[in-house]
Amino acid sequence: MRVEIWSDIACPWCYVGKARFEKALAAFPHRDQVEVVHRSFELDPGRAKGDIQPVITMLTKKYGMSEAQAQAGEDNLGTQAAAEGLAYRSRGRDHGSTFDMHRLLHLAKEHGRQGELIQLLYEANFAEERSVFDDGERLVEIATTAGLDPEEVRAVLADPTAYADDVRADEREAAQLGANGVPFFVLDRKYGVSGAQPAEVFTRALSEAWGERSPLQLLDQDGDGGDTCGPDNCAVPSRP
Template sequence: MRVEIWSDIACPWCYVGKARFERALADFPHRDRVEVVHRSFELDPGRAKDDVQPVLTMLTKKYGMSEAQAQAGEENLAAQAAAEGLAYRTRGRDHGSTFDMHRLLHLAEEHGRQGELLQILYTANFAEERSVYADDERLVELAVAAGLDAADARRVLADPDAYADAVRADEREAAQLGATGVPFFVLDRRYGVSGAQPAEVFAQALAQAWDEQEKTQAGAHT
């Protein structure tokens, strides 16, 4: 069974949702037969690479909230993250384009290191002090930490067309599937789960999709 997850590194609910899904998957009896594929989705497509600003500034401008409201939202997210054992910095984080990170994730997929790189990028963005935006050498370091070759990562970052089509294809597919936000989980192209749902919801969806697949396969052999 295949599970496709559309997400963005700048999305805190994707960070939390990934942990909740993985908790459900760890308890799923057929987990060894589940393939997880991460798909690209940009919350801020078309944003210039050098357009980096504080998260709180972005939130107040994008949603028309006060800085106090934005900070309260960050504190709530930190609590949700902590419940999943995740670190989350509520102050001093940046927001910017994630396009280059998605391109690197497609490189990582070819080398079987996509899951590792995605988690490293999430942790760097949400838990570490040094920004992940508009800093190619920072991204190279993170790619190497995920097991990729530094020269390969630099080559991708130096060529804005490298894996660009793959990122755009993922985003078009998300639109075709009706995803207007992330995280968006698609199980075996049968069921969709939107948002950072509780682990119990993911567990139920996994079981349901698996049972449906078993019925389909049984019917094909009768």
């Protein structure tokens, strides 16, 4: 069975949702027969490579919230992440284009290292102090740690057309499947799960997708979609 996950490195709910999905997958009896493929979805596809700004500034400008509201949302995202055993820096992070990261993820897929690279990129963006947006060598370092050849990585970064068509194809396919936010999980092209759902929702989806054949159906919890980030909005958790 194949599970395709549309996500963006800049999306905090993708970071949390991946952990919740993996918790369900680890307990799934047929986990060794599940192939996980990560697909590209940029939250900010029009952002220029050099357009980098603090996350709080981006949130206030893009979503019309106050700095206090933006910081409260980041703090609560940190709480959500910690509940899944994830580190999360709620202060001092920046935001920029993720296009090069998506291109490198397609390179990593060719070498069977996609899972390793996406996890390292998430950790670098959400948990570490050094930016992933303002230094190409930072991406080379991360990709090398994931098992890729540094010179091949540099060659991809130096050629803006490398894997660009693959990124755009993933994004077109997401739109065709009705995904207007991420994370978005598609299981064997039978079921879709939108958002950073609880692990038990993924458990049910895995079981049903394994045992049945049907057109793609959107599964959620009690009829409400999970928290997502989209081009025009990013869900911010309320104070507990």
